[in-house]
Amino acid sequence: xxxxxxxxxxxxxxxxxxxxxxxxxxxxxxxxxxxxxxxxxxxxxxxxxxxxxxxxxxxxxxxxxxxxxxxxxxxxxxxxxxxxxxxxxxxxxxxxxxxxxxxxxxxxxxxxxxxxxxxxxxxxxxxxxxxxxxxxxxxxxxxxxxxxxxxxxxxxxxxxxxxxxxxxxxxxxxxxxxxxxxxxxxxxxxxxxxxxxxxxxxxxxxxxxxxxxxxxxxxxxxxxxxxxxxxxxxxxxxxxxxxxxxxxxxxxxxxxxxxxxxxxxxxxxxxxxxxxxxxxxxxxxxxxxxxxxxxxxxxxxxxxxxxxxxx
Numbered sequence: 001x002x003x004x005x006x007x008x009x010x011x012x013x014x015x016x017x018x019x020x021x022x023x024x025x026x027x028x029x030x031x032x033x034x035x036x037x038x039x040x041x042x043x044x045x046x047x048x049x050x051x052x053x054x055x056x057x058x059x060x061x062x063x064x065x066x067x068x069x070x071x072x073x074x075x076x077x078x079x080x081x082x083x084x085x086x087x088x089x090x091x092x093x094x095x096x097x098x099x100x101x102x103x104x105x106x107x108x109x110x111x112x113x114x115x116x117x118x119x120x121x122x123x124x125x126x127x128x129x130x131x132x133x134x135x136x137x138x139x140x141x142x143x144x145x146x147x148x149x150x151x152x153x154x155x156x157x158x159x160x161x162x163x164x165x166x167x168x169x170x171x172x173x174x175x176x177x178x179x180x181x182x183x184x185x186x187x188x189x190x191x192x193x194x195x196x197x198x199x200x201x202x203x204x205x206x207x208x209x210x211x212x213x214x215x216x217x218x219x220x221x222x223x224x225x226x227x228x229x230x231x232x233x234x235x236x237x238x239x240x241x242x243x244x245x246x247x248x249x250x251x252x253x254x255x256x257x258x259x260x261x262x263x264x265x266x267x268x269x270x271x272x273x274x275x276x277x278x279x280x281x282x283x284x285x286x287x288x289x290x291x292x293x294x295x296x297x298x299x300x301x302x303x304x305x306x307x308x309x310x311x
Contacts, residue, residue: 005054005084005300006025006027006053006054006056006296007030007050007053007054007055007056008021008022008025008028008030008055008056008058008296009032009055009057009074009078010029010057010058010059011057011067011070011074012034012066012067012070013059013060013061013062013070014058014059014060014272014273014274016272016275017060017272017273017289020287020290021058021089021289021293023289024294025296030046030048030050030055031046031047032044032045032046032047032077033047034070034074042066042069042070042073044070045077046078049081050078050081050082050083051082051083052082052084053084054083054084054085055078055083055084055085055086056089056296057071057075057078057087057088057089057122058089058091058292059074059088059090060090060091060092060093060094060273060274061092061093061095061113062092062094062251062274067094068094068095068116071120072116072120075088075117075120075122076120078121079120079121085123085124086121086122087122087123087124087126087296087299088117088124088125089125089127089292089296090125090126090127091127091128091271091273091292092127092128092249092273092274093110093113093127093130093131093135094113095110095112095113096110096130096131096132098110099111099132099134099135110135114138114139115138117139118140118141123141123142124141124142124144124299125139125142125143125144126144126146126295126296126299127143127144127145127146128146128147128148128248128271128288128291128292129145129146129148129176129220129248129249130145130220131220131221133145144295144299144305146288146292148248148271148273148291149179149180149183151271151286151287151291152180152246152286153180153183153184156216156244156246156269157184159244163214163241164184164187164214164215164216165187165188165189165208165209165210165213165214165216165240166178166180166184166187166188166189166215166216166218167188167189167190167208167210167215167216167217167231167235168188168189168218168219169191169227169230169231170190170192170193170227170231171190171192171193173218173219173220174188174190176218176219176220177189177218180216180218180246184216186216187208187209187213189206189207189208189209189210189215190207190208191205191206191207191231191235192205192206192207193227193231206238210235210238210239210240211238211239211240212239212240213240214240214241214242214243214244215241215243215244216244216245216246217231217235217243217244217265218245218246218247219247220247220249221247221248221251222245222252222256222260222268222270223251223252223253223256224253224256224259225252225254225255225256225257225259225260225263226259228245228247228260228263229259229260229262229263229265232245232263232264232265233263233264235264242266243264243265243266244267244268244269245260245265245267245269246268246269246270247269247270248270248271248273249270249271249273250268250270250271250273250274250276250283250285252274252276252277257277257280257283260283263282265282267283267284268282268283268284269284269285269286270284270285270286271285271287272285272287272288272289273288
């Protein structure tokens, strides 16, 4: 692969992930120091020439908002430094859950973030497992949507189970679970839940037959862990044998890790799109850096990346 016109740069949200991508592509990360002034303001600068290059800025946009601000400033600085093409590589797209007016007088923040990224000067976006795939339509620039499903499938395919089922912790995740069930040729189980308040989940009904089965419970992200662990507990109570978890983005805020450790899950498999706050013997991490590296390589060469879209 010719890397003469390709450069990668990393924000501070997940530098280890960016290093893995660079290693997979056999390129070095461009030198772009980022620092905070005494009052908290962020400052970025490219310490090398990026005029005319194909630039990929790697930065997840989970809170704090500094991560998003760093991304916007890196894009703006690259545009002003005459980079030929600027691609925002977002392993995790934050604010994706604020995608509609579900009550009066609220912001549609995911659309706002899409507008900010576009207006800052990005020419393209690469991300993985959006909370809602239709969020791609919020962007007026090309958007490549990758999936962690192949990584999860490779991990779980050797699971020795004669009775396997795939479960979704809520109706919203049924499409993702259905894709897994098809890959594994397994039954599908869906949890019907109601949410009495934000970040509070209550399991109501189980659709499907979990009794006596080994279950892989899948979701795109886990935040506080309430929905996911309540679903695991409900499946166990309904007679499930062993329950494994898989989620693309380990947000894991508040007491999420403690809830997972106390849950009936055998373990939870996550990707490295977001760095873990702390290690846990119930959480295993699989890297998706090579998936992003392959997408970047093909984008740089103008090749199709449709084979990476397998769900």
